[in-house]
Amino acid sequence: MREKNIIRLSILVFWTFFWGLSVVDKIIPDVHYLWVGKDFYALFVKFFGSLGLKNPIFATIALASISAIEVLNFVFYLLAGFNFLRGDEAHTQKWFFRAIFSSMTLFALFSIGDQVFGDRFQLLEHGLFWIVLVASWIVFNFVANIEDKPVIVNGSKWIKSVILVGVVMTIFASFSIKSFSSRTFSNIDSPVMGIEVVDGVYKFDFPFLADKLVWEKTINNFKKEHPELKINYIYTGPGELNSKKKTHMLLYVFTEAV
Numbered sequence: 457m458r459e460k461n462i463i464r465l466s467i468l469v470f471w472t473f474f475w476g477l478s479v480v481d482k483i484i485p486d487v488h489y490l491w492v493g494k495d496f497y498a499l500f501v502k503f504f505g506s507l508g509l510k511n512p513i514f515a516t517i518a519l520a521s522i523s524a525i526e527v528l529n530f531v532f533y534l535l536a537g538f539n540f541l542r543g544d545e546a547h548t549q550k551w552f553f554r555a556i557f558s559s560m561t562l563f564a565l566f567s568i569g570d571q572v573f574g575d576r577f578q579l580l581e582h583g584l585f586w587i588v589l590v591a592s593w594i595v596f597n598f599v600a601n602i603e604d605k606p607v608i609v610n611g612s613k614w615i616k617s618v619i620l621v622g623v624v625m626t627i628f629a630s631f632s633i634k635s636f637s638s639r640t641f642s643n644i645d646s647p648v649m650g651i652e653v654v655d656g657v658y659k660f661d662f663p664f665l666a667d668k669l670v671w672e673k674t675i676n677n678f679k680k681e682h683p684e685l686k687i688n689y690i691y692t693g694p695g696e697l698n699s700k701k702k703t704h705m706l707l708y709v710f711t712e713a714v
Contacts, residue, residue: 460599467592468537471555475530482523503573525562532558545600556593560586645669647677650709656685660707671707678709685711 485493500515532555539547563586570579648670650658660674679687689710 460602463599464596465537465540467596468533468540468552471559471592472530472533472537475526475533475559479523479526479530482519482526503569503575506573522562522565525558525565529555529559529562549597552596553593556589560589563589645673647673648707650674650678653708656711656713658709658711660709662705662707666705674707675709682711684714686714687711 481493482496484491485495485497487493497515497519500519501512504510504514504518532551536548536551536555539551563582566582567579567586570576570582648660648662648666650660653659658678662670662674675687675690687709691708691710692705
């Protein structure tokens with residue numbers, strides 16, 4: 457395959473998988489083995505609730521609309537890639553333009569939503585994606601018009617050694633990740649044991665993947681193990697204490713004797 461075709465195919469493959477996995481994330485929003493989904497519905501309910509629109513129908517309509525556009529994006533990129541592999545340049549350009557324009561439209565809507573809901577961090581992220589889409593369109597068409605050369609992989613000992621080291625490192629990393637996942641995945645539904653840090657105050661160190669189900673089990677298990685105590689207050693540690701943001705949480709339970 458020639459150099460320019462590799463670059464153009466890489467762009468199509470990247471965006472196809474990007475939107476395909478984004479759709480899967482909407483279908484499977486929960487945590488599963490080797491897959492950590494995001495609960496967009498709960499997030500949308502929170503966003504609309506901040507505007508005073510507490511009826512969940514608003515979040516449902518918004519999420520369904522966004523999911524539909526993401527499916528369209530995936531299909532457009534898939535068709536562009538299919539026609540590219542067939543060598544049909546005209547249809548490739550047609551479907552790729554539709555895919556880029558549809559994706560830019562969606563990220564523009566995301567940016568508007570970020571402004572309305574006051575999520576400035578997501579606004580930056582979606583704005584960068586919008587720029588990356590424009591860059592993808594420019595590169596895809598610019599590369600098509602340049603003079604390129606066929607990619608030739610020489611079978612030298614150095615190349616073979618690099619490939620061998622890469623394969624060995626990949627296999628080692630894969631087994632290491634799988635082993636770690638097997639040992640820690642049970643944490644997503646196991647209650648956390650508390651440590652009494654001062655008199656009547658217990659600290660719970662929640663692990664990676666722990667969610668509201670773990671939180672409920674932890675509190676219920678604590679009540680069962682300490683019937684002599686009454687919970688007065690539950691405090692979540694501030695961001696400064698949660699050193700592993702998004703994967704770690706500290707919970708403090710203040711109690712007194714019954």
